[in-house]
Amino acid sequence: MKVTLKEIQLLLIRLSIALLTYPICKTLFYLFNYHYFSDVSVGDFLSILFFGLRFDVSALVLMNVPFTLLHIIPFGFTKKKWYQLVLKTVFLTVNGIAILADCVDLEYYKFTLKRTTSDFFDLFGLGSDISSLLPQYIKDFWYVVLIAATLIIFISWLYNKTTKFGVRSSGESNTGFNSQLRTPNSQLIARLISWIILNSALIGIMIIGFRGGLQMRPIMTINASEYVSAKNIPLIINTPFSIIKSYGLEELEDKKYFPEEELLKHFNPIHQPLTISHQPSSNVFILIMESFSKEYTSLGGKKSYTPFLDSLMNESMVFDNAFANGKKSIEGIPAVLASLPALMNESFITSTYCGNRFNSLSNTLRSKGYSSAFFHGGTNGTMGFDAFCGSAGFDKYYGRYEYNNDKDYDGDWGIWDEPFLQYAEKNVSRMKQPFLAALFSLTSHHPFTIPEKYQTQFTGGELPILKSVQYADYSLKKFFESASKEKWFDSTLFVITADHAGPSEDNVYSNSAGGFEIPIVFYQHNSSFKGINHKVTQQIDIMPTILNYLNYNSSFFSFGNNALDTIQTGYAVNFINDVYQIFQNDYLLQFDGRKTIALYNYKTDSLLKNNLHEQTSKVFKTFEVSMEAKLKAIIQTYHHAMIANKLTE
Numbered sequence: 315m316k317v318t319l320k321e322i323q324l325l326l327i328r329l330s331i332a333l334l335t336y337p338i339c340k341t342l343f344y345l346f347n348y349h350y351f352s353d354v355s356v357g358d359f360l361s362i363l364f365f366g367l368r369f370d371v372s373a374l375v376l377m378n379v380p381f382t383l384l385h386i387i388p389f390g391f392t393k394k395k396w397y398q399l400v401l402k403t404v405f406l407t408v409n410g411i412a413i414l415a416d417c418v419d420l421e422y423y424k425f426t427l428k429r430t431t432s433d434f435f436d437l438f439g440l441g442s443d444i445s446s447l448l449p450q451y452i453k454d455f456w457y458v459v460l461i462a463a464t465l466i467i468f469i470s471w472l473y474n475k476t477t478k479f480g481v482r483s484s485g486e487s488n489t490g491f492n493s494q495l496r497t498p499n500s501q502l503i504a505r506l507i508s509w510i511i512l513n514s515a516l517i518g519i520m521i522i523g524f525r526g527g528l529q530m531r532p533i534m535t536i537n538a539s540e541y542v543s544a545k546n547i548p549l550i551i552n553t554p555f556s557i558i559k560s561y562g563l564e565e566l567e568d569k570k571y572f573p574e575e576e577l578l579k580h581f582n583p584i585h586q587p588l589t590i591s592h593q594p595s596s597n598v599f600i601l602i603m604e605s606f607s608k609e610y611t612s613l614g615g616k617k618s619y620t621p622f623l624d625s626l627m628n629e630s631m632v633f634d635n636a637f638a639n640g641k642k643s644i645e646g647i648p649a650v651l652a653s654l655p656a657l658m659n660e661s662f663i664t665s666t667y668c669g670n671r672f673n674s675l676s677n678t679l680r681s682k683g684y685s686s687a688f689f690h691g692g693t694n695g696t697m698g699f700d701a702f703c704g705s706a707g708f709d710k711y712y713g714r715y716e717y718n719n720d721k722d723y724d725g726d727w728g729i730w731d732e733p734f735l736q737y738a739e740k741n742v743s744r745m746k747q748p749f750l751a752a753l754f755s756l757t758s759h760h761p762f763t764i765p766e767k768y769q770t771q772f773t774g775g776e777l778p779i780l781k782s783v784q785y786a787d788y789s790l791k792k793f794f795e796s797a798s799k800e801k802w803f804d805s806t807l808f809v810i811t812a813d814h815a816g817p818s819e820d821n822v823y824s825n826s827a828g829g830f831e832i833p834i835v836f837y838q839h840n841s842s843f844k845g846i847n848h849k850v851t852q853q854i855d856i857m858p859t860i861l862n863y864l865n866y867n868s869s870f871f872s873f874g875n876n877a878l879d880t881i882q883t884g885y886a887v888n889f890i891n892d893v894y895q896i897f898q899n900d901y902l903l904q905f906d907g908r909k910t911i912a913l914y915n916y917k918t919d920s921l922l923k924n925n926l927h928e929q930t931s932k933v934f935k936t937f938e939v940s941m942e943a944k945l946k947a948i949i950q951t952y953h954h955a956m957i958a959n960k961l962t963e
Contacts, residue, residue, distance in 0.1 A: 332409040336370035339416035346420040365541040373555040375524040415553040417462040429556035535892040547891040560659040571946040580947035595748040597806035605816030608831040609823040622791035630837040633851040637886035646813030649853035653872040672961035677707030689738040689753040691729030731757040731789035758782040810835040827916040852886035896945040903941040
């Protein structure tokens with residue numbers, strides 16, 4: 315039994331080789347996503363690399379627990395060639411996984427604006443899309459795989475250089491079991507004590523490394539805000555750390571910011587009917603367009619890629635200061651249909667709270683005689699949408715299998731938008747009125763392909779998504795042309811929005827504010843319900859707004875507000891990189907769960923460069939105190955309602 319100081323040094327050298335890849339990957343991440351961090355100078359980035367070592371070491375230690383344990387086993391056979399090969403294989407495997415995870419975010423970050431978290435792996439259990447799309451992702455981003463492979467080869471080469479350091483030949487007899495039997499007891503005891511002391515010191519160092527220091531609690535993603543602004547958190551942490559630290563975070567804790575009687579003064583999720591008047595029931599058709607950013611439309615102030623939606627907005631009630639409540643489709647659907655924001659690292663659909671009772675448009679309107687259906691051309695089971703719609707109370711779900719014609723299958727996600735929207739229109743025409751229909755498009759999703767016959771018709775733009783956005787907008791136009799011929803058209807309220815914002819090369823639409831901006835449009839043919847409303851709105855406002863429009867005369871639970879209410883101040887909330895955000899009036903406040911860390915006037919400071927939290931102006935402090943109280947009350951209500959299964963009135 316003998317583990318020497320030199321062998322501990324060998325272990326630390328090998329771990330240092332793995333640690334070297336973290337700043338390398340971070341540098342690549344910075345270069346691949348430079349326009350998201352254009353305000354970060356070279357000096358700032360070097361500082362980020364330095365302070366980022368705290369998060370790198372934390373991930374390194376946990377990833378290498380198997381390798382470390384195998385390295386310090388105090389038996390003679392550990393010097394055998396076969397064991398050294400096992401040791402190297404474990405080293406390359408665990409650190410290769412870490413490298414691959416970091417490299418995936420070189421491109422995947424553009425879609426989510428955050429480092430990948432553990433909920434990504436839940437998608438593999440929700441339908442077959444992720445597994446079937448992996449070859450396409452590898453094809454499109456082959457260079458990411460090449461970079462990862464190069465780094466793995468690099469650390470393998472460096473690892474080989476260490477094999478001559480402190481490792482004796484397997485033929486040396488004094489390390490074998492028989493020689494240990496011949497060793498006097500006093501020497502065995504001395505070696506045991508030495509082994510305990512050395513490895514206790516090693517384990518102590520590694521525990522400190524994993525915890526990120528000697529503070530009371532281990533570091534989390536939010537600790538990155540001690541060194542950088544919230545929008546630069548993805549730059550200082552690493553993807554393995556993000557995945558490790560987000561695992562299991564759906565187990566929420568009750569927050570106690572306010573006593574119960576004070577809580578309701580700041581936020582009350584129970585909505586009372588504003589009117590008891592009666593009018594003919596209106597049908598409702600919600601169209602959720604995949605990745606339809608505000609930026610891509612005429613609202614974005616640049617070139618528009620949605621000519622039909624733009625024309626429709628001229629005859630609609632348009633909320634031009636609207637925000638998504640999440641960055642993923644699996645977060646957007648519950649927000650739009652059930653007024654459930656994404657205020658935790660895992661989506662509601664995949665969380666332990668997915669079995670909770672909750673109010674949705676379908677189950678509230680069912681009591682008023684509405685039939686309901688949800689349409690999505692994806693393979694049934696995609697992201698758990700069919701199961702969610704069942705728990706939300708939809709009568710029917712129409713997916714790729716119900717469509718039952720794979721000649722219109724895009725080969726990746728599901729049925730092309732144009733034929734599927736026509737299919738939905740025909741099925742809605744057979745529904746009992748009044749009805750609630752919701753449709754989620756899919757073509758404007760990576761890999762952004764469109765039918766071959768439209769390749770020359772739509773020219774796209776700088777981003778690959780723009781051609782598919784043009785096609786989806788055209789599909790929307792054809793849908794409205796068909797629907798306008800139906801008897802139910804004039805008596806139907808249409809709501810058009812996005813599940814989340816899409817990728818952007820513009821810094822204004824790539825940060826913590828613009829990266830959530832989407833259109834929210836209400837349209838009813840031949841009605842006076844039109845105009846531009848500048849009030850801050852969000853996806854979770856859609857449900858209470860619709861219910862108010864329909865003169866729904868019962869109380870209900872909702873985290874959103876009626877956007878048509880002229881008395882209440884609008885707001886929007888979301889959660890990214892472990893930071894809570896609230897938009898109100900012209901301001902964006904960022905909160906880490908304990909304290910406010912930033913306040914921006916996102917209207918005049920669209921790049922979020924001037925943190926007003928650092929100023930002493932009474933005006934800014936007034937906004938800050940009010941917004942923080944509102945956000946705390948929402949978070950407290952959200953956590954308690956999820957934990958106690960109280961998402962209904």
